[in-house]
Amino acid sequence: MKLQCDVEVVNRMLPSFGMKNRGKGARAVLSIGKHLDKTTQRTSVYMIICTAKDRTGSKYKLKDNIEKFFTRFVEEGKATVRIKEPAIDICLSKADANSLKSFLFAARLADRGSDTSSLPLATLTPVRARDVEKPKKKLTIVSKKDYPLASSFPYSLEQLQVSYCKLSRVDMRMLSLKALRKLDLSNNHIKKLPATIGDLGCLAELILHNNQLESFSEALCLSTLQRTLQHLDLSQNRLKGLPSQFSQLRELVNLKLDDNKLQWLPFRVGRLSKLRFLSAAHNQLALLPGDFRRLSLENLDLFGNPFAPPNPLDHSIHLTFPLSLQELASRAVVNLRVPYGPQHLPAHLCRDLEVSKACDCGGACVSFFIQTAVSMNLHQVSHTVVLVDDMGGTEAPVQQHFCSLSCYSQFLDNCLQRGGR
Incomplete structure (x- = not known):
């Protein structure tokens, strides 16, 4: 049983000597396994904490030696294990929530002296240097041969780019990356987006340039993306329209819709009050929705759409x-x-x-x-306007x-x- 996370070991006796703890965690690997006590010649279950500075690790006996578990923030990957002897608190953070729960469950069993034969106990040996490296924040994959099939994506990723890998669908492993802020899946073969993309509670940038998308679902428009999504690139796909609920994505600042087959823009597009950059060049737009007048843009590009001069009598x-x-x-x-x-x-x-x-x-x-x-x-709705046609028009x-x-x-x-x- 192993767990990768940030760990701070707090000595509860230091304040009585007028000393303070360092107050900063270090990347570590925690393991629960059996260890032979050379003094008593008995095998007991221990927890070992290995860091980059101490890859051999520090061992702590678990049976009847845990005073309390603090698990109020376990869903956020945080918990504290209070050890009786020595008098320390092991503060865990930046852990995968599910892995943390499993680890704490195993620690509870070991503390009670319960049968641990069914648990995947680890070998208490020094760890490799790469196991205690700082969490990886950014990962770029631009070749199919580099795509991870046997291993998972680092849970700590905030930016992930997977391009030119011929993906036909979104890998569900990506959707468990709760810290993800930018997801770039450009230049693939994706035809449909799973609604669970909306569960990425921190996602601010979603780049889907040059895929085979035919729709953008209502479920995504009504998901947590309403509160987080600021940059959306749907250019070079096969979209014919966007749902009316698209206007619920009110945090959007930059929207790219170029080179699709769009016949209309969302009816309530004017509700995108934070939108500043809009490009929908080379589509099939014949006219714009009336709500378009409410936009306040910095840059607008509608070049290459089949706009025709309107006739007010044609109604x-x-x-x-x-x-x-x-x-x-x-x-x-x-x-x-x-x-x-x-x-x-x-x-x-x-x-x-x-x-x-x-x-x-x-x-x-x-x-x-x-x-x-x-x-x-x-120009009534945008400071800068790319010409609508080759004739120099901006209407x-x-x-x-x-x-x-x-x-x-x-x-x-x-x-x-x-x-x-």
């Missing part, structure tokens, strides 16, 4: 007279900012409210509206919705007045 009408009671109630909920959720309304009504449109008058419309497109200069068509015929008529009158001038 589609989705209206009935009179409006349904459901539509009137839905508009009231949005206009009055009434809180709602699945605990108050059926799920399908919540979904309708989530995609409500803003009329030119400032009011809301949900399922009944008039839709057209207007031209917008992209693109944006959806415009109207809650009634009167609002649409007023809009057309304004267009005619501007045209007459």
Whole structure:
């Protein structure tokens, strides 16, 4: 039974002599195994702690020698074992939570004198230098022959790049790396992302450039990535669209969507209030969602999309007279900012409210509206704009919705007045 972690051995007697402990842990390997006591000629179970400075290790007898276990933060890879003789506290940190639990279980059995024959006891021998090295934070693999098949990824990784390895799916071993902040899986053959990527609670950068992705799931948009993800690169894939829930990733600062098959951007893209860099060049975007006006970007690239000059007279009408009671109630909920959720309304009504449109008058419309497109200069939403086409244009068509015929008529009158001038 072995455990790799940071260890600080605290002598509880030092304060009585006016001395302080060092207060800093060292990388160590802890082992539990049998050792022959040369004095008594009896074999007992011991714990040995080996560090880079002391690879031979210090041994501590376990049977009837543990005063207490402190395990309040065991899920964070932390625990303390209080030894009776000598009077020390063994403080463990930066351990894999599951491995730590198994190790403490074995220590408890040894302390009670229980039968340890079923436990994988280790040989109490000096450790290798590489076993007590500092935790590895960064790992780059850019060749299939270097990909670890028999060994696991270091649990302490914060940055992991696995490129050019012809991966067809995400290795589930990567998803147990709880400290991971950057995951780069670019230049592989990945077709689908597991929802469990959303369990990586520290993930700030996800790079999936040049794969074969056809979708980005709703589950990922509703996962812990909402609170952590800042950089997302989905360029050079096969995406045709993104779910409406994509706007829940509100920590996004940099979003790359170039060279896909996107026919639309997320309807509520304007909710990405922290977004500063957006590139969606070389897609199939014919127009932008009306919510696009709410963005505040530093750099925008929409080059190579089939934008066409909009005609305000070219419209589609989705209206009935009179409006349904459901539509009137839905508009009231949005206009009055009434809180709602699945605990108050059926799920399908919540979904309708989530995609409500803003009329030119400032009011809301949900399922009944008039839709057209207007031209917008992209400098209204971005400081720097890459030209939309080879003609030097920086304008693109944006959806415009109207809650009634009167609002649409007023809009057309304004267009005619501007045209007459």
